[in-house]
Amino acid sequence: MKSKKQMDHSFAIQVKDMTKTFKIYSDKPSTLKERVVFWNRNKKEIRTVLENINVTIHKGESVALIGTNGSGKSTLLKLMTRIIYPTKGSVTTNGKLTSLLELGAGFHPDFTGRENIYFNASIFGLTREEIDARLDDIIEFSELQEFIDNPVRTYSSGMYMRLAFSVAINVDAEILLIDEILAVGDQHFQDKCFQKLHELRDSNKTIVIVTHSLDSVKELCHRAIWISDGKMRMDGDSKEVIDAYLEEVSR
Amino acid sequence: MNLFKELYQYRELLKSNVKKEIRGKYKGSFLGIIWSFVNPLLTVLVYAIIFPYILKQDQPNYLIFLIVAIIPWNFFTTVLNQGSTTVLVNGNIIKKVYFPREILPISIVVSGLVNFLISCIIILLFVLFGGLGFSIYLLYLPIIILIQFMMSLGFVFVLSAINVYVRDVEYIVNFVLTLLFYATPILYDASLIPARLQWILNLNPMKHLIEAYRAIFYYQQSPNLVGLLSLLCIGFGVMILGYVIFKALEKGFAEEV
Structure with a gap:
């Protein structure tokens, strides 16, 4: 239990010294027999997906998580949703949260x-x-x-x-987490979604969005976080971060 | 306290899950929900016809003797069998959305409870028209049901959580329940078991519950009150312990299912 003093009510999501590792089994035992018989054969590899992430997202912010495939941005979103939990460190959310991770x-x-x-x-x-x-x-x-x-x-x-x-x-959640779903739907509906997201942003909701459609997100989000190989590469104004990211990718 | 707050907030999910469990089970069948009552009755009928032949027994009203035990037992096994797989079969939702995971085991046990309460009407009808009548001791029924509810919930918490990591649990549960059916005085009276083996029988919490049901419905006696009180404590303990274990294991659900 956290004491009242430690709680800072101005943040919506706080990620502190957070590391997430996955155990990757080459042949995962899921039954008792396999566990007993192949107890010494469990080749498991520990893969660090996110390393030492520190992010504080304040109420009313709209943030884009960008990065190449497999960089860990969707994992970060899942951690914020409380579907999975950090290996080290903590993820704290404050407010009613809705996620749209998969259709x-x-x-x-x-x-x-x-x-x-x-x-x-x-x-x-x-x-x-x-x-x-x-x-x-x-x-x-x-x-x-x-x-x-x-x-x-x-x-x-x-x-x-x-x-x-x-x-x-x-x-009517206070925090909306969206993962790469706006790609579906025709232009008309996409525009409508973005318009709605703009509305929500302007009504002081917190939005975190993972996306590859960088142009549309540049307008929507004022802040972008670039994640590369499980580490925070850059965090700041969305235009600056996205430009830097595009420059690196095109090289 | 946080648990109750969250459960209250998610009460609609709990409600629709319970409804889905009750209605969805026999979806597409002709008789639908009626099956949940016809089924135990048919089982009872089979035992009532066969057992007097192979087992020397002199219980008067053997049919009622059976019904008052098999229907509660049915509640117990259905809930445990369904409950042990509930987290696993809902894996696709667990991986995609956050919601209090304990909703899953709770809705299984609550739907079992609803079914059981309706089945209790069958018991009462049989008791009434079977010539036994009601006794004042029926007032103990809510307590006995509460004990069974808490105990089942505790077991379901543990089993559903472990089954995510070790998939054998559902098969082991299946087997143990079959075994336990014969180790519980359902088809027979506990007094038929030799005195030196009674202590084994007494280890089984279901034995005491079934005897309590039988006391109030069939023998029209007061159940063993000291035993009932200690069962109440045990049931509560099992439920809390189960919840704690479930909570400890739940963090890995999305990665393991």
Whole structure:
């Protein structure tokens, strides 16, 4: 338990001296027999995915995490979501948090769009009344009015994404974590999403986004963090960091 | 306290999960939810027909003798069997979204409880129309159910968490439950077991619970109150211990499932 004094209420996410390692088994034992019989054969390699990360994201900030594939930025996002936990150090979040790591996490293919809105929103911690109140907004934003009572297995991937995004964005979380999902959907919907994200940013929500579409993020986020090989390479104004990153990548 | 706050916040998820467990199980079948009552009744019927032949037993009202024990036992095994795989089968959600993980085991046990409470109506009907009538001791029923609920929840916490790391747990549970079915006085009365083996029987917490159910429904007696009180403490302890173990193991769930 943290004492009240130590709590600093101005931050939304605080990552302190955080290191994350994964154990990589070449042949992972998952049953008892394998564990007993092959006890000396467990070739396990410890891979450090993130090393000594220190980030404080304040309330109302919008931050882009950038870096090449495999640099650890998605892992960092998962740590902030509390899906996985740090090996060393700490990740503390302060405020109601919603994450959009993968399209339609927890969507049930046989349920209708409407039922899935309820189910998905309840995973984000909303109560029935809260969902009822938001239902129209969610459906309207998704532009799926005619399909909302069809099972989601009949949806195209674009429709799926629209539904998932509409739920997550209408949860009214104080912190929104988004991983590389805006690539799906047509131009019209993408523009709409960005417009909504701008709105959220201006209403003092905290946004952390992992992306490769650097141009759009330059406008949205005022701060960018460049992660390279699991280490923080650069942290600062989004234009500066993205320019430096592009320069390095193109070399 | 944080747990209760979070559970309260996520009550809609808990509710829809419980509903899904209850309705989803027999989804697509013709009789639907009715199966959850027909099933134990058919089991009881099979035992009631077969056992009087192979086992020398002189219980009057053997059918009721069985029903008051098998239905609670059914609650216990269904919950443990389903519960031990619950974290694993929900792996895809665990990997993608944060939510209090304890919702999963809790919703299994709560859905089992709801099923059991409805099944209790069957027990009461049989007791009433089987000529036994109700006794005042039925007032102990909520306490007995509470004990079983806490104990099952504790076991499910532990088993569901360990099963993520060692997948054999679900098969071991399956086997142990089959074994335990015969080691618990369900088909027979505990007095049939020789005195020198009674202590083994007494190690089994389900034995005491089943006897308590049988006392209030069938024998129309007060259950052993000292025993009930200590069971209440044990049940509470099992639940807390299970929760602590679950909490300690939960941090690795997303990486292991």
